[in-house]
Amino acid sequence: GESVGLHLPTLSVQEGDNSIINCAYSNSASDYFIWYKQESGKGPQFIIDIRSNMDKRQGQRVTVLLNKTVKHLSLQIAATQPGDSAVYFCAENIQGGSYIPTFGRGTSLIVHP
Amino acid sequence: GAGVSQSPSNKVTEKGKDVELRCDPISGHTALYWYRQSLGQGLEFLIYFQGNSAPDKSGLPSDRFSAERTGGSVSTLTIQRTQQEDSAVYLCASSLIAGGIYNEQFFGPGTRLTVL
Numbered sequence: 001g002e003s004v005g006l007h008l009p010t011l012s013v014q015e016g017d018n019s020i021i022n023c024a025y026s027n028s029a030s031d032y033f034i035w036y037k038q039e040s041g042k043g044p045q046f047i048i049d050i051r052s053n054m055d056k057r058q059g060q061r062v063t064v065l066l067n068k069t070v071k072h073l074s075l076q077i078a079a080t081q082p083g084d085s086a087v088y089f090c091a092e093n094i095q096g097g098s099y100i101p102t103f104g105r106g107t108s109l110i111v112h113p
Numbered sequence: 114g115a116g117v118s119q120s121p122s123n124k125v126t127e128k129g130k131d132v133e134l135r136c137d138p139i140s141g142h143t144a145l146y147w148y149r150q151s152l153g154q155g156l157e158f159l160i161y162f163q164g165n166s167a168p169d170k171s172g173l174p175s176d177r178f179s180a181e182r183t184g185g186s187v188s189t190l191t192i193q194r195t196q197q198e199d200s201a202v203y204l205c206a207s208s209l210i211a212g213g214i215y216n217e218q219f220f221g222p223g224t225r226l227t228v229l
Contacts, residue, residue, distance in 0.1 A: 008153055034217050043117075043204050043220030044156070089155065099144060099163060099208075099215050105155040 008087060010108045019077040021107045023090035028071060030092035034101070035064060035075045039086045047075070047088075051095075077109075085111045115139070117221035119205050125227045126195055134190040134224045138207030145188050146218060147180055148204040156204065162188065163210060195228045202226070 013019050025033070031052035036044035050057045050064045050073075057064050063076040073090050087108050091101040118137045126132050138145050147159040158172040162182040173179070177195075182188040192199055202225050206218035 032215060036220075041222075043206075043222050044218075046217045046219070049217055093215055095215055098161075098169065099210055100146070100158055100161050100169060101215075101218070103156040103158075 008106050008108045010110060012110045012112065013080050015080060015082060015111055015113050017080055019080045019084070019109060019111075021075045021077075021088050021109065023073040023075075023104045023107075025071050025073055025090065025092040025104070026102065027092060027094070028068075029094050030102075031095055032093045033064070033066060033073050034091045034093075035062075035073075036089045036091065037084075037086045038089065038106070044089060080109075080111050082111045082113050085109055117205055117207055117219050119203075119221035119224050121224060122222065123225045123227075125229065127229050128197060129194055131191065131193045132195055132226065134192075134203050134205075134226070136188045136190070136205030136207075136221060138186065138188070138205070139219055140186075142207035142209050142219070143185075144208045144210045144218075145182055146206045146208075147188070147190050148206065149174075150202045150204055150223070152201075159190070159203075192226075195226075197228050200226055200228045 034049040035047040037047050038044040048059045048064050050066050055066050061078045065074045087106045089106045090104045093101040120135045143164050145162045148156040160180045161169040177193045180190045202223040204223045206220045208218045
């Protein structure tokens with residue numbers, strides 16, 4: 001979940017482990033969700049998205065799970081690599097709404113070799 | 114194809130000066146967004162342009178901030194009379210919104226603004 005304060009939540013894992021990054025979203029009407037990865041000194045990059053008619057979607061080494069009942073989104077990264085070290089943001093939006101997504105605060109993933 | 118580009122990549126200015134930050138979105142993308150990101154923080158929405166509609170300025174923190182988008186393409190974010198608290202990375206993103214369907218945003222590398 002997210003925390004109040006100046007520091008981002010941090011997840012530290014060993015190379016090769018699976019990582020799970022969680023996000024609690026705020027609007028029950030949101031129907032489109034995206035995960036972004038932001039490496040140091042770069043802009044966020046799209047990883048994977050999911051629409052509310054699904055509860056799971058898989059990409060290459062990544063899986064997004066959506067639980068609309070508790071308004072929870074998670075990103076699972078399999079066999080985490082040092083190159084996965086970054087800040088991960090979730091974003092929620094409503095199709096046909098304002099088209100201004102709401103971003104979570106982000107989670108810092110640190111992968112130790 | 115080319116992604117979203119921003120210039121300059123770094124800008125150092127003195128308190129009280131005006132600055133202009135530029136964003137070139139992906140060709141054909143109808144929507145353009147500006148965000149501000151302070152060190153170790155999330156994304157703070159500033160302003161959103163969609164097609165020929167009036168921009169959504171609801172995120173601009175003060176009247177010192179303004180933005181325009183010419184010809185539905187390039188956008189400029191202007192900060193007048195800069196203050197030290199304006200120091201941050203300013204990110205631009207574009208996306209294709211068509212038929213009422215929203216798609217993912219593509220972000221530029223950002224402009225790091227430092228106000229001395």
